[in-house]
Amino acid sequence: VYNLSNVKSGVSTVLVNEYQESRINSVFGNLSLSFRNAIFLDATARNDWASVLPIDNNSFFYPSVSLSADITELAAIKSNVLSFLKLRGSYAIVGSIGALNPYSLTQTFQFRDDPWGATLLPFNPNTLNNPNLIAETTNSMEFGLDARLFGGRVTFDATYYNTKSEDLIVEVQVSAATGYLFAYDNVGEIHNSGIELQLGADIVKTDELTWNVMINWAKFNNEVVSLGGLDALVLGGQWNMDLQAREGYPYGVIWGSAFLRDANDNIVYTNGLPELDPEYKVLGDIQPDWTGGIRTSISWKGISASVLVDAKMGGDIYTMTNTWGRYAGILSETMEGREVGVIGDGVMMDADGNYVPNNVVVGAEQFNKAAYSNDIVESSVFDASYVKLRQASIGYTLPKSLLANLPIRDVTISAVGSNLALLYATIPHIDPETAFSSENAEQGMEFGQLPSTRNIGFSINFKF
Numbered sequence: 284v285y286n287l288s289n290v291k292s293g294v295s296t297v298l299v300n301e302y303q304e305s306r307i308n309s310v311f312g313n314l315s316l317s318f319r320n321a322i323f324l325d326a327t328a329r330n331d332w333a334s335v336l337p338i339d340n341n342s343f344f345y346p347s348v349s350l351s352a353d354i355t356e357l358a359a360i361k362s363n364v365l366s367f368l369k370l371r372g373s374y375a376i377v378g379s380i381g382a383l384n385p386y387s388l389t390q391t392f393q394f395r396d397d398p399w400g401a402t403l404l405p406f407n408p409n410t411l412n413n414p415n416l417i418a419e420t421t422n423s424m425e426f427g428l429d430a431r432l433f434g435g436r437v438t439f440d441a442t443y444y445n446t447k448s449e450d451l452i453v454e455v456q457v458s459a460a461t462g463y464l465f466a467y468d469n470v471g472e473i474h475n476s477g478i479e480l481q482l483g484a485d486i487v488k489t490d491e492l493t494w495n496v497m498i499n500w501a502k503f504n505n506e507v508v509s510l511g512g513l514d515a516l517v518l519g520g521q522w523n524m525d526l527q528a529r530e531g532y533p534y535g536v537i538w539g540s541a542f543l544r545d546a547n548d549n550i551v552y553t554n555g556l557p558e559l560d561p562e563y564k565v566l567g568d569i570q571p572d573w574t575g576g577i578r579t580s581i582s583w584k585g586i587s588a589s590v591l592v593d594a595k596m597g598g599d600i601y602t603m604t605n606t607w608g609r610y611a612g613i614l615s616e617t618m619e620g621r622e623v624g625v626i627g628d629g630v631m632m633d634a635d636g637n638y639v640p641n642n643v644v645v646g647a648e649q650f651n652k653a654a655y656s657n658d659i660v661e662s663s664v665f666d667a668s669y670v671k672l673r674q675a676s677i678g679y680t681l682p683k684s685l686l687a688n689l690p691i692r693d694v695t696i697s698a699v700g701s702n703l704a705l706l707y708a709t710i711p712h713i714d715p716e717t718a719f720s721s722e723n724a725e726q727g728m729e730f731g732q733l734p735s736t737r738n739i740g741f742s743i744n745f746k747f
Contacts, residue, residue: 305385306334306476311692321356331379335415337388343418347375367431368450381452387467388414410454412467419469421448436488440481448473454738455539456517470511473534477503492583500575505533513640519724522657524601526569526727535569535727538600540627543640550629555643556653557627569727585682587695591674592706595716600667601660603730604713609655609662613646615711627654667715670707675677675700693746700739 309430310329332345351371352433354360360368390412392405427442449472479501487494507528510516515538516528523537543558545550551558576593608614619625624644625654655662678697686694708715713736 285504303385304334306378308332314540317534319357321353323351329536331378331418333418335380335387336381336418337414340415340417341418343378345378345420347373347377365430366433366434368431369429370426371428372426373424373531375423377423379419379421380682381419383452383529386414387412390552407462409464411457411461411463413467416452416467417450419448419452420452422444436485436657438481438483440479442479443477444479445476446474446477448581454514468511470509471507471515471516471528473501473528474506474508477501492581494581496577497578498575498678499577502573503570506533507534507571519574519726519727519728521601521603521730522660523563524660524728526724529565532565533568533570536565537599537660537727538565538568538602539563540658541661542659545630548628549638551638552627552629552631552641552643555627555631555641555645556650557629557659558658564661564663566601567727569598569600569667570597571667572597585680586678587680587697588677589675589693590672592670593673594668594670594707596668598667599664599727600710600715601664601728602713602715603662603663603728604732605665605711606655606657606659608712609651612651612652616711617651619649620650625650637722642696660717663693665710665715666733667709668709669705669715671702671716672704672706673701675703691745691747693744695744697744699742700737702735702737704737705735 286715309329311327311329313327326346326348328344329348330342332342334341343397349371350373351369354368354370355362355365387410391408393402393408393607398404401583423444423446425442425444427440429441431437431477450469451471451473452467452469453471455468455470479499481499483495485493485495505550507530510528510530514529515525518526518535520526520530520538524537527536527538528534529536529538541560541564543560545551571588574593574595578589578591579731580587580589582588605614609617624646625647626649627641629641630638631643633639644732649692676697678695681694681696683693686692705714713729713732716735717732
C-alpha cells in the first residue's frame with residue numbers, strides 16, 4: 284500500500300515538494316449574419332496570452348470564418364427527391380501552446396536525495412529549456428455538403444479538409460555531449476488532408492416498424508513536411524524500436540533493425556539463420572489507410588435493437604509480446620520444427636557467391652532466438668487492421684397503458700454490450716486496437732497486453 288505510514292521500519296522516506304502554476308487569459312468575439320434565412324456567415328476572433336510562453340511572445344491571435352448556403356431555400360427548390368441541400372466552407376487559424384509545460388523557458392534545477400555531507404547537491408535536468416519559444420499555429424480549410432432525399436428518408440454528408448500545422452513545440456533529441464538529452468524548440472510542419480462520408484437511410488418506416496442503417500467512411504493523408512533541419516524526431520520507443528517523425532513520411536513511423544535482403548527482397552540467411560541489415564529502416568507507420576463503420580437499428584412495437592460494427596484498415600504496430608513469446612518458446616508458432624528443425628524462407632550464398640534458396644536446417648529454438656529478439660524489430664511489426672463488433676443492444680419500452688396512472692411517460696429496459704467480438708485481424712495473440720496510453724510517444728507499440736474485455740450491462744430509463 285503506497286502510504287507513508289506503511290514504510291518498512293528503518294527505511295528513510297523520500298520527500299518531494301512540487302508546485303506548478305500556469306494561466307491563459309483570452310479575449311473572444313464572434314459575429315453571425317444571415318441572408319434570406321438561406322446564407323449564413325459566422326466569424327470569430329480570439330487572442331490568448333499564455334504564461335508558459337516568453338513575455339515577448341506570449342500573445343497569439345487566431346480568427347475563423349465559415350459560410351454556408353441552403354441551396355433548396357435559396358433556389359426555392361420543391362422536390363419529392365431533393366428535400367434539402369446545404370453547402371458549407373470554412374477557414375480557421377488556431378494558436379496553441381501544444382504540449383508545453385510550465386517552467387519550460389529557463390533552466391531549473393532539482394536537488395539530489397543524497398547530499399555531499401551537509402551540502403545539498405542540485406543536478407541538471409535531461410531537457411534544455413528554451414526562452415525563445417513561440418505558439419504553435421494550425422491553418423485549416425474545410426468544405427462540405429449536407430443532403431436529404433425523399434423527405435429525409437436518405438441523408439448524405441460529405442466533408443473535405445486540409446490542415447497545416449507549423450512551429451510545433453517538441454522536445455528535440457540532442458547529443459548527450461551537450462549535457463542534455465532533449466531540448467524544447469519550435470520545429471516541424473505537418474500536413475493533414477482527408478475526406479469523411481456518411482450515408483444514412485430509413486429502409487423501412489411505418490407506424491409500427493422502423494429500420495435504419497447508417498454508414499460512415501473516412502480516409503486521410505498525413506505527412507511530416509519539415510522537422511527544422513532534423514533527420515528524425517524520436518517520439519518514443521522500446522529496445523531497438525523507435526517511434527519517429529521523419530520528413531516525407533506519415534507522422535509516427537516505426538524505425539528499427541531489419542533483416543538483410545537481396546535485390547529481390549528475399550531474406551538472406553547464413554548457416555540457416557537470418558542476417559541483420561547494418562542500417563536501420565522505416566518498417567511501417569501508425570496511420571490507418573481508412574476507418575469506417577456501419578450501424579443498423581430496428582424497432583417494432585416497443586422492442587428496439589441496434590448493432591454497431593466498425594473497422595480500421597491499415598497502420599502498423601510493433602508487438603513485443605510476439606518478440607519475447609517467440610524468443611521464449613511460449614507461443615504456438617514455436618511448435619513448428621521442434622522435432623525436425625526449421626528451414627528459413629529466403630536465400631543463402633553458395634560457394635560461387637550467388638544467392639540460392641536457403642536449405643539449411645536449424646533447431647526451432649535456435650531459429651526463433653535469432654529471428655525474434657530485442658535485436659530485431661522487423662519480425663514483430665504487423666498490420667494493425669481490425670473489424671470489431673463494437674456494440675449491440677436490445678431494449679423494450681413498456682406500453683403506455685401500463686403507466687396511465689403514474690407520473691412516468693416512458694420506461695425502457697435495455698441490455699447493452701460493447702467490445703463484443705474481434706471479427707477480423709491479421710496480428711496474432713493481441714488486440715490490434717492497443718497502445719500503452721493515448722500519449723503520442725506510446726502509440727504503435729505493445730508489450731504484455733492484458734486480454735481485451737467484453738462489457739455487458741443493463742439499464743432502466745425513465746422519462747417523466
